[in-house]
Amino acid sequence: MSNHTVLVHSIMNEFGALPGLRIWIQNTGAAKRKTGGLVRFGVPGMSDISGLVADGRRVEIECKTGSGVLMDNQRQWRKMIEGLNGIYILARTTDDVRRSLPEIAFTSPGFTGTTRHASSGSPETGRS
Numbered sequence: 001m002s003n004h005t006v007l008v009h010s011i012m013n014e015f016g017a018l019p020g021l022r023i024w025i026q027n028t029g030a031a032k033r034k035t036g037g038l039v040r041f042g043v044p045g046m047s048d049i050s051g052l053v054a055d056g057r058r059v060e061i062e063c064k065t066g067s068g069v070l071m072d073n074q075r076q077w078r079k080m081i082e083g084l085n086g087i088y089i090l091a092r093t094t095d096d097v098r099r100s101l102p103e104i105a106f107t108s109p110g111f112t113g114t115t116r117h118a119s120s121g122s123p124e125t126g127r128s
Contacts, residue, residue: 011049012025020108029042045071063091065092
């Protein structure tokens with residue numbers, strides 16, 4: 001497992017069950033079809049992790065390890081998110097995320113209602 005993957009999973013494990021935060025991994029790239037050709041997925045530049053804070057704001061977490069820097073399309077994504085009052089976090093450690101999340105992510109009574117887990121379709125309430 002790469003250092004990048006370890007960081008993404010560490011963030012998901014540490015912050016994925018906060019009462020005022022819902023986050024998910026979003027992948028970008030392309031895959032070859034068995035019949036030929038490519039299927040592209042995601043939007044170039046979008047962050048590794050996306051989500052919502054209980055106050056309605058979008059949160060984007062871009063994970064970088066070592067001396068990794070944002071690419072041009074990632075800088076444009078950051079500019080768009082921040083321009084729309086979203087929260088953009090460039091994370092090299094879980095501490096970067098902890099310092100950057102708003103207090104409501106930690107203290108909100110949580111989301112209400114029922115959601116469906118994408119992989120199983122089973123109803124879930126409360127934490128992700």
